[in-house]
Amino acid sequence: MAESSIPVDLLNPGQVFACLGLLELADKLLGHAQGAFDWSEEGDAHFRVQASGDKCPVRSAIEFFREATVSSISPSRNSLSTDGWNVATTQLNLNTEPFPFPEPDSPATLPARLVSGDCQIEILHWGDDIPTSGRDNVKFWAGAGGYPGAALAQDALALIKAMPAEIATDPLNAPARQSSSFRFDWRRDYVPLDIGFSLNAHSGDRFCPVGYPVVEMLAAIGLTNARPKRITKLEYRYDIVSAADGKLLDPIFHRAALGVAPLPFPRRAFQMNLGWPGKENQARCITAVQEISLS
Numbered sequence: 001m002a003e004s005s006i007p008v009d010l011l012n013p014g015q016v017f018a019c020l021g022l023l024e025l026a027d028k029l030l031g032h033a034q035g036a037f038d039w040s041e042e043g044d045a046h047f048r049v050q051a052s053g054d055k056c057p058v059r060s061a062i063e064f065f066r067e068a069t070v071s072s073i074s075p076s077r078n079s080l081s082t083d084g085w086n087v088a089t090t091q092l093n094l095n096t097e098p099f100p101f102p103e104p105d106s107p108a109t110l111p112a113r114l115v116s117g118d119c120q121i122e123i124l125h126w127g128d129d130i131p132t133s134g135r136d137n138v139k140f141w142a143g144a145g146g147y148p149g150a151a152l153a154q155d156a157l158a159l160i161k162a163m164p165a166e167i168a169t170d171p172l173n174a175p176a177r178q179s180s181s182f183r184f185d186w187r188r189d190y191v192p193l194d195i196g197f198s199l200n201a202h203s204g205d206r207f208c209p210v211g212y213p214v215v216e217m218l219a220a221i222g223l224t225n226a227r228p229k230r231i232t233k234l235e236y237r238y239d240i241v242s243a244a245d246g247k248l249l250d251p252i253f254h255r256a257a258l259g260v261a262p263l264p265f266p267r268r269a270f271q272m273n274l275g276w277p278g279k280e281n282q283a284r285c286i287t288a289v290q291e292i293s294l295s
Helices: 013-029 057-067 149-161 165-169 213-222 251-258
Strands: 002-007 034-038 046-051 069-074 088-091 112-116 119-123 229-232 235-241 267-275 285-292
Touching: 002 057, 013 034, 013 046, 013 057, 013 119, 013 213, 013 235, 013 251, 013 267, 013 285, 034 235, 034 251, 046 057, 057 112, 057 149, 057 165, 057 213, 069 149, 112 149, 119 213, 149 213, 235 251
Parallel strands: 069 088
Antiparallel strands: 002 046, 034 046, 069 112, 112 119, 229 235, 235 267, 267 285
């Protein structure tokens, strides 16, 4: 078993979701992955992950992103396609491959499929809704008819492909100029009324937010099998767990913890608040996070 450990800011929800995504991806790529949050050193939290074989789980994940191609998955290319955004569209055979959620109104929320070699990962959490699936979609980017999630994934992968291999030592803090994202890492986002102006009003390269594409991609994968607990549209709670004696935990425990399920492990809880960077009921961005006392 090979083990990796990466720094994580527990007050950054995107980084926490990304740790779950790293665990999911390591399990898919290498098999038998386990992980744990380690906050034993005050102010110096890490996420530990191990998987079968002798390959480093973090480097394997970065390598997957570097080599992956993206396509959207459509029940009908005639009515729903991302070709217009230069993202290939794969049409399912609905006789043998059921579409994973009710057919969307636009290509924006078609599932994204990442493929590298024999491994493929699908990102489709944004297609969920509470009335149909009972799960909140945790979709912070906006526009039912806007920029597709598959295109956001393709853009993020292009940034990761241009980064040096050394980002594997601290992948959640690898920056890049990023004009759009899934809005999981709050270091890139802002509310125009709070800062006094909007970047959209300034053309060219003078103003461009710095984002963290590895966080965005891993977080999107991390929400495949887990969701934070929705309190209101602008409030969520997420929990994390560790294990005694340096042991690591199977992915199922981290998935359950994120959704605030009671578990017999050391736990920490956090609440994130969101705001409207544009029109109300469109895009949301994370504005504040605080730890919740469990005593």
